[in-house]
Amino acid sequence: MNDFGFGPDEVAAIHLSLKVAIWATLASLPPGIAVALALARGRFWGRDLLNGLVHLPLILPPVVTGYALLLLMGRQGWVGKPLASIGIVFAFNWTGAALAAGVMGFPLMVRAIRLSIEAVDTRLEQAAGTLGAPPLWVFATVTLPLMLPGVLAGAVLAFAKALGEFGATITFVSNIPGRTQTLSGAIYAYTQSPGGDAGALRLVAVSVVLSLMALLLSEALARSVSRRIGGVA
Amino acid sequence: MSAPPALDLDVTLRQGAFDLVAQMTAGRGLTVLFGQSGSGKSTLIDLVAGLKRPDRGRIAVNGVPLVDTAAGLWLPPHRRRVGYVFQEARLLPHLTVRQNLLYGRWFARRHVAAEAPTLDSVTDLLGIGPLLARRPTTLSGGEKARVALGRALLAAPRILLMDEPLAALDEARKAEILPYLERLRDHAGLPILYVTHAVAEVARLATTVVMVDQGRVRAVGTPSTLWSRPDLMDLTGGAEAGSLLDAVVGACTDDGLFQLDTPAGRILVPHLPAHLAPGARTRLRIPARDVLLSDRAPQGLSALNILPGIVADVREDADGSRVVRLECVGAPVLARVTRTSADTLGIAPGQPLWAIVKAVALGS
Secondary structure, three states: OHHHOOOHHHHHHHHHHHHHHHHHHHHHHHHHHHHHHHHHHOOOOOHHHHHHHHHHHHHOOHHHHHHHHHHHHOOOOOOHHHHHHOOOOOOOOHHHHHHHHHHHHHHHHHHHHHHHHHOOOHHHHHHHHHOOOOHHHHHHHHHHHHHHHHHHHHHHHHHHHHHHOOHHHHHHHOOOOOOOOOHHHHHHHHHOOOOOHHHHHHHHHHHHHHHHHHHHHHHHHHHHHHHHOOOOO | OOOOOOEEEEEEEEEOOEEEEEEEEEOOOEEEEEOOOOOOHHHHHHHHHOOOOOOEEEEEEOOEEEEEHHHOEEOOHHHOOEEEEOOOOOOOOOOOHHHHHOOOOOOOHHHHHHHOOOHHHHHHHHOOHHHOOOOHHHOOHHHHHHHHHHHHHHOOOOEEEEEOOOOOOOHHHHHHHHHHHHHHHHHOOOOEEEEEOOHHHHHHHOOEEEEEEOOEEEEEEOHHHHOOOHHHHHHHOHHHOEEEEEEEEEEEOOOOOEEEEEOOEEEEEOOOOOOOOOOOEEEEEEEHHHEEEEOOOOOOOOOOEEEEEEEEEEEEOOOOOEEEEEEEOOEEEEEEEOHHHHHHHOOOOOOEEEEEEOHHHHOO
16 A cells, blocks of 8 residues: 555555445444334334434434434443443444444435335245245245345445445544544545645545445446346346 | 045135135145136135135145134144245246246155155156246246246145136147146146136136135036036126036047037037047037027038037026026037027927037137
């Protein structure tokens, strides 16, 4: 990386951004699929409430979400304090940045997956059932493959969101170089210091390249998946 | 002790305004559930498959109980071992034809050694060997229907359920599937429950017919007896009332006509479907409107088939025409005549008449 003339803090920011975005995406996939399933197929009391809760980070100012995370998951937070006592610390840590990025991307992910679940023909699942497949097996071999394009789309959206997340992250875990400073944080820091334009532009270029690569990869994956399931995405 | 019936069913189910109260048994061979759409025939096989749940009642297949509400028994669909062939095939689009065919195999593995057919025998029976590597979306309607049938067979079912499997296909595709269904009925020894409202499929396939009407079983019997019963004519025909005669294919005459021996007498037809060789058993459908009546033995007519009989009864149809049931040596033949003709001939039960059937009317 240093061949491109990046400083050590810049390299750390690029690494951290990728690490945070990958972890945020991977960790939110299982709960994302579960919540999307519950919203698409579930008939339970409080479904609308759950739906509203999931969408909160999309409509609230990011700084509010970040502050809520601080209250909830900080060292003295209701959930953060007991977790800290068993060694899991989110506050001012890269895991906190991943958590904030994951929460901010969660509504986008759930929406995409939910749409794809609603597009799955339940009559195919019935047919698999009459062939002897138990419900969990039907989910793994019919429902999941058929909703895969939506899962991919949701993951890419969440990844892109995580890569660019700024407001909630900086509120929750601050902007500590080498520790919690992501690409967005580093660009922001450059713009706040005199003579930082060159550095900011360098990181902006990196950010554009990373986002474009994620987009192209997802397009290629989506094409191959939809070809596999018969031409309909 | 005799073997239990292939299907023993006694259920009630209320769905909104629709009310199903049905009691029936079915033996070996192919049992057709016949009725108008909305009569409850599809609901009946959904109940057997476990896709619907009865309010009360019991269902057993080959003596194995699947549902018994009194005993609190309800097997979920995947534990019933029923093969269900849906009208729309419902092949899994993300799998190849081979993977679709073998989908139920894993779950049937405990039964496979003893009774199940092999992939090779099923692909041979259905002529789908060349399709194995293809995806369902690239198949024609007829090919999809055959793959769906093969998939159900390979799951080693106790009973095969078919919900109007031919309804979505055009005549050419139907003609492509029917021989496979006949072979299955005659050689596989698997009881088949077959939903349809097409008389042609009843004539060609049915061993037994169960008439379903407004959520009730109206009658059970062989096609030829049910299609001659005047009280069922609202279901068996209306404008296309007709009789179904069991027939054995005889020799071909010198002038290129085929002989069919029916209980009512010998009938000549100009052509036969290719799969019927001399000695084959088939069923002949004679539409009532293609039958003329005469009060004396006709002579000098161009029509080839003249069957003597005794009037069993006369029924007035909604449009004023009369449907006459003639007992021809034990086999009933229906004829539709206008009221004027009926009055002129003075048609009344017990009267001897001659039915005249034009040979060309039997070709299809």
